[in-house]
Amino acid sequence: MIINDLSKTINQKPVLKNLSFQLAPSEIVGLIGRNGSGKTTLFRLIAEHYLPDAGDIQVNGRSIFTDKHQKQAIFFIDEKENFLRAYSLQRILGFYQKAYIDFDENLFLQLIQQYQFRLSSLYRQLSKGNQRLVQIILAICSNATYLLLDEPFDGLDVIVKKEVIGLMMEHLGEHRSALIASHNLNELENLIDRALLLKDHTIFKDYHLEEMRQHARKIQMVFKTKKVPLVVKEQSKLLSFQGRVITAIFESYSEELEQAIKHFEPLLYEELPLSLEDLFEANLKPKPHRLQKEVSL
Numbered sequence: 428m429i430i431n432d433l434s435k436t437i438n439q440k441p442v443l444k445n446l447s448f449q450l451a452p453s454e455i456v457g458l459i460g461r462n463g464s465g466k467t468t469l470f471r472l473i474a475e476h477y478l479p480d481a482g483d484i485q486v487n488g489r490s491i492f493t494d495k496h497q498k499q500a501i502f503f504i505d506e507k508e509n510f511l512r513a514y515s516l517q518r519i520l521g522f523y524q525k526a527y528i529d530f531d532e533n534l535f536l537q538l539i540q541q542y543q544f545r546l547s548s549l550y551r552q553l554s555k556g557n558q559r560l561v562q563i564i565l566a567i568c569s570n571a572t573y574l575l576l577d578e579p580f581d582g583l584d585v586i587v588k589k590e591v592i593g594l595m596m597e598h599l600g601e602h603r604s605a606l607i608a609s610h611n612l613n614e615l616e617n618l619i620d621r622a623l624l625l626k627d628h629t630i631f632k633d634y635h636l637e638e639m640r641q642h643a644r645k646i647q648m649v650f651k652t653k654k655v656p657l658v659v660k661e662q663s664k665l666l667s668f669q670g671r672v673i674t675a676i677f678e679s680y681s682e683e684l685e686q687a688i689k690h691f692e693p694l695l696y697e698e699l700p701l702s703l704e705d706l707f708e709a710n711l712k713p714k715p716h717r718l719q720k721e722v723s724l
């Protein structure tokens with residue numbers, strides 16, 4: 428899937444501007460951003476619930492806006508405008524069989540039985556966790572190539588969360604891709620290969636997590652004075668600054684950089700595990716009002 432220069436304004440307010448990225452089949456990608464940053468709007472555009480003001484979305488080399496057949500490749504349930512509520516699982520099965528020609532009815536019936544749902548049950552009468560499970564089952568059984576999952580872990584207990592993750596891992600396979608918007612960064616981190624950070628109406632960062640883990644370091648440091656060395660300030664994203672304890676992320680860490688910092692003879696210099704939550708905070712936390720003083724080499 429190629430998303431090219433997508434822009435959307437809603438009520439005179441720009442929500443997405445010149446947003447571009449590509450999604451390969453078999454990738455599991457996280458879409459992360461602060462509340463109101465436009466994640467659901469992006470999903471609605473890809474699912475054609477909204478039309479973009481500018482830009483294009485291509486699947487298999489064809490624009491989804493001109494070649495309606497490409498819709499088959501995309502699965503999205505809009506949690507905020509969920510039409511499933513009024514229907515039984517039996518009726519919902521019928522809708523999705525019509526919408527997706529490759530819908531796997533046998534797998535649907537097998538999973539419904541495995542999780543002890545009844546086809547006659549109304550969707551709205553299921554608990555929130557079970558509704559999410561049904562959504563994941565529909566996503567898997569649709570056989571769509573690109574699954575857009577909006578907050579799939581929201582409000583789930585640990586056991587259901589593990590079920591949802593297990594189901595996805597078991598059934599996604601080699602030829603399908605998931606774009607998952609979630610504030611549950613700990614769960615997301617164990618699932619995704621890539622994280623797209625949405626900020627200022629566009630994809631602000633595209634992290635390939637394996638690569639990022641090789642090059643980035645989270646370091647906790649204490650210096651003799653309260654001033655942050657310029658090299659730290661310039662080359663890191665500060666996570667916290669409490670008393671004299673500085674915790675920072677260096678995205679391009681190197682031995683030379685380490686030597687330059689150690690030149691300031693830190694009292695403490697310790698590497699800490701780097702998480703997706705750290706990247707979220709480092710990139711998306713508002714800058715502190717009062718800038719710290721610095722010294723240079």
Ligand SMILES: Nc1ncnc2c1ncn2[C@@H]1O[C@H](COP(=O)(O)OP(=O)(O)OP(=O)(O)O)[C@@H](O)[C@H]1O
Binds near residue numbers: 438461466467468469
């Ligand atoms: N139908 C709409 N009418 C008016 N404003 C809208 C509409 N849809 C989205 N917006 C606005 O667009 C912005 C992005 O909203 P969106 O729901 O896409 O964000 P989000 O990243 O999914 O947020 P969250 O993480 O809180 O779910 C918000 O400011 C929202 O108020």
